Amino acid sequence: MSQFDATDWIIQLFLRLKSKGYSLGVDEYRAALEAVEAGYAEDEAMFLELVQILWCHSRSQQIQLDPIWQELKREAQKQKPPLKDPEGIQEPPSPTPKADDEVKPQLPEPEPLIKAREPLPKQEVSSLPVQAPFTPVEREGILPLQSYFPLSRRSMVYGWRFLQRPVADGCRNVLDIPATIQRVTERGYYLSPVYRRQLRNRARLLLLIDQNGSMMPFHRFARDLVETAMEESSLQKDNVRVFYFHNVPASHVYQDLYLTSPISLQEVLGACDRDTSVLIVSDAGAARGYRRQERIQETTRFLLQLQKRTHLIAWLNPMSRSRWVGSSAEILSYLVPMFQVDRFEFGEAIDVVRGVTGPLVQGDED
Amino acid sequence: MNQPVQILKFEGKNIRQPPSGAHSEAPKEPEPYLVSSRLKTAVNLAITLRRPLLLEGDPGCGKTCLAKAVAFELGLPFFRWNVQSTSKVQDGQYVYDALGRLHDVQLQKVERTSRRDPSNPEEYCEMGALGKAFEIKDCTSVVLIDEIDKAELDFPNDLLTVLDKPWGFEVKETGKWVEARLNHVPIVFITSNKEKGNLPDAFLRRCLYHYVEFPGSEKALRDIIDRHYQSEQVEAPGDDLQSAAIARFISLRNEGGLIKKPGTSEFLDWLKALQTYMGKPYSADKLIGSDQKENKLPYLEVLLKVQQDWRKFKPADEPV
Numbered sequence: 146m147s148q149f150d151a152t153d154w155i156i157q158l159f160l161r162l163k164s165k166g167y168s169l170g171v172d173e174y175r176a177a178l179e180a181v182e183a184g185y186a187e188d189e190a191m192f193l194e195l196v197q198i199l200w201c202h203s204r205s206q207q208i209q210l211d212p213i214w215q216e217l218k219r220e221a222q223k224q225k226p227p228l229k230d231p232e233g234i235q236e237p238p239s240p241t242p243k244a245d246d247e248v249k250p251q252l253p254e255p256e257p258l259i260k261a262r263e264p265l266p267k268q269e270v271s272s273l274p275v276q277a278p279f280t281p282v283e284r285e286g287i288l289p290l291q292s293y294f295p296l297s298r299r300s301m302v303y304g305w306r307f308l309q310r311p312v313a314d315g316c317r318n319v320l321d322i323p324a325t326i327q328r329v330t331e332r333g334y335y336l337s338p339v340y341r342r343q344l345r346n347r348a349r350l351l352l353l354i355d356q357n358g359s360m361m362p363f364h365r366f367a368r369d370l371v372e373t374a375m376e377e378s379s380l381q382k383d384n385v386r387v388f389y390f391h392n393v394p395a396s397h398v399y400q401d402l403y404l405t406s407p408i409s410l411q412e413v414l415g416a417c418d419r420d421t422s423v424l425i426v427s428d429a430g431a432a433r434g435y436r437r438q439e440r441i442q443e444t445t446r447f448l449l450q451l452q453k454r455t456h457l458i459a460w461l462n463p464m465s466r467s468r469w470v471g472s473s474a475e476i477l478s479y480l481v482p483m484f485q486v487d488r489f490e491f492g493e494a495i496d497v498v499r500g501v502t503g504p505l506v507q508g509d510e511d
Numbered sequence: 512m513n514q515p516v517q518i519l520k521f522e523g524k525n526i527r528q529p530p531s532g533a534h535s536e537a538p539k540e541p542e543p544y545l546v547s548s549r550l551k552t553a554v555n556l557a558i559t560l561r562r563p564l565l566l567e568g569d570p571g572c573g574k575t576c577l578a579k580a581v582a583f584e585l586g587l588p589f590f591r592w593n594v595q596s597t598s599k600v601q602d603g604q605y606v607y608d609a610l611g612r613l614h615d616v617q618l619q620k621v622e623r624t625s626r627r628d629p630s631n632p633e634e635y636c637e638m639g640a641l642g643k644a645f646e647i648k649d650c651t652s653v654v655l656i657d658e659i660d661k662a663e664l665d666f667p668n669d670l671l672t673v674l675d676k677p678w679g680f681e682v683k684e685t686g687k688w689v690e691a692r693l694n695h696v697p698i699v700f701i702t703s704n705k706e707k708g709n710l711p712d713a714f715l716r717r718c719l720y721h722y723v724e725f726p727g728s729e730k731a732l733r734d735i736i737d738r739h740y741q742s743e744q745v746e747a748p749g750d751d752l753q754s755a756a757i758a759r760f761i762s763l764r765n766e767g768g769l770i771k772k773p774g775t776s777e778f779l780d781w782l783k784a785l786q787t788y789m790g791k792p793y794s795a796d797k798l799i800g801s802d803q804k805e806n807k808l809p810y811l812e813v814l815l816k817v818q819q820d821w822r823k824f825k826p827a828d829e830p831v
Contacts, residue, residue, distance in 0.1 A: 179560060
């Protein structure tokens with residue numbers, strides 16, 4: 146058996162995996178080197194196993210590794226002949242003096258595989274001018290699985306956690322040990338423990354969610370948003386209220402996502418005070434590129450009504466910023482702080498509705 | 512490091528007695544466990560690289576038992592930390608009983624006796640699993656952090672700082688610095704069921720990852736049975752009952768269309784029930800013969816834990 150030298154491959158595979166979105170750092174690279182030195186990569190199978198354990202952090206990543214590795218090997222093979230002579234790869238890898246022995250026998254092993262495959266495209270080249278059909282299949286297969294949506298549930302939960310307005314108005318049953326000890330030392334004798342009131346989160350959230358039509362692809366996202374706000378946030382359940390609308394919040398909004406039980410907008414707004422955080426979730430025409438005068442007017446009227454009640458308003462737009470241009474979203478983003486949905490901007494939206502940053506609208510940025 | 516580093520290697524041996532020179536806090540009871548070669552590599556990598564090993568996988572496939580099996584084979588002290596939804600990382604380090612100390616101070620004024628001496632703050636500090644592991648200076652120890660996904664959002668990130676250099680922490684109340692020796696850094700196993708979604712990226716990056724799969728082949732199940740009955744030193748079920756049970760179980764998992772598939776631990780319980788419940792072993796022919804045809808399953812309460820799955824099978828008639 147020819148010897149497999151993992152040090153040749155390690156940096157290449159590391160960079161390739163990083164570019165494919167694997168979360169890896171220099172420490173992980175060094176750990177792999179350490180493991181290789183400790184003899185965990187004697188042959189190719191062992192090396193792949195090592196990489197799967199050390200660099201892959203889910204089952205799907207482990208499964209994806211093999212195609213990536215094959216691709217890397219194929220590419221390296223193509224580049225090999227010119228690189229072999231000017232010692233391009235030979236120099237760095239070897240702490241051992243036997244570098245020449247190792248690199249040369251390593252080549253014949255993968256070569257048969259490639260040779261078996263390479264005749265195919267060559268034949269095609271001779272009969273057809275282009276060899277297109279291979280690459281797109283390989284490259285595209287994995288991508289759609291990678292991210293369903295740029296905001297994971299975890300990030301939502303994390304975001305909600307910052308929506309805090311703690312007020313100590315709960316039961317007086319939290320033991321304050323430092324204060325108790327302090328009082329004992331002051332008096333010289335112990336009388337009773339010192340209790341504090343429980344902190345409760347008094348932040349209130351109003352979620353207004355656009356349903357149906359162009360929002361159809363984002364129903365799952367909206368549902369996650371509602372579920373995390375209700376169940377997995379520090380917000381008290383009574384303080385989270387969710388209403389749905391279609392296109393524009395008109396005189397009525399709906400209490401259920403099927404838009405069957407209406408409630409008047411006045412009633413909803415009536416329950417808002419200046420401490421209520423309002424998040425509006427809608428694509429504002431950006432999904433289909435609409436720019437309709439009457440919708441913009443209606444939405445503006447609604448926003449003005451809302452702004453009389455509270456200034457803690459943010460708009461989450463599931464379409465990315467680049468798609469707002471030319472649609473109603475672009476105009477509305479000057480009226481109310483509008484954010485695209487990703488981890489960073491969701492955090493900013495939360496900052497706006499909790500009153501940390503002022504009501505920043507697009508125009509202010511310049 | 513000039514000191515000779517003790518090289519630990521986990522082999523997954525089938526042993527019933529703890530190795531000679533095992534630590535006094537090492538598990539005394541053997542933990543029968545069949546290790547795949549990939550899992551063996553993962554464990555040894557975790558030992559070599561001093562990184563925690565994150566185990567995910569179907570429930571009941573032996574995530575939790577592994578740590579104990581490793582501790583038993585290597586004769587190392589074993590500490591288990593069951594994470595709860597209210598767990599904080601500090602609980603794994605130490606718990607300080609400030610209230611008890613205050614109580615004892617007052618008690619001394621009246622009775623002049625107390626179990627602990629309140630003038631010594633160290634007496635009120637109790638070490639958690641990690642604290643105990645760090646304090647053992649003469650050998651490496653094994654720590655199991657079970658079901659990390661149950662804890663709060665920040666828990667894994669907080670844990671990260673503890674499971675890295677300088678491998679130590681300060682007990683704030685006493686000012687004591689607890690530190691593990693660099694060549695005796697604990698071997699850490701972490702299990703997760705992904706109950707509350709994914710773990711944070713930074714945490715995953717630091718961990719080694721292994722997915723514990725259900726041993727789907729007949730041979731693997733047979734090996735597991737052998738190992739279990741050997742270690743318990745009880746007579747194993749007869750060959751025909753074993754084969755019948757394995758065949759039935761595998762077909763149940765693969766073709767049963769179950770919502771919640773039973774794991775290895777359920778299988779072993781089921782086999783035990785088949786063997787001993789009625790005082791005599793269940794008939795192997797009946798199990799894969801008439802029962803299978805009529806869609807009956809003996810002792811299905813051991814295997815099926817969801818109502819919808821129950822509806823798919825009828826309980827078998829009790830053998831008379």
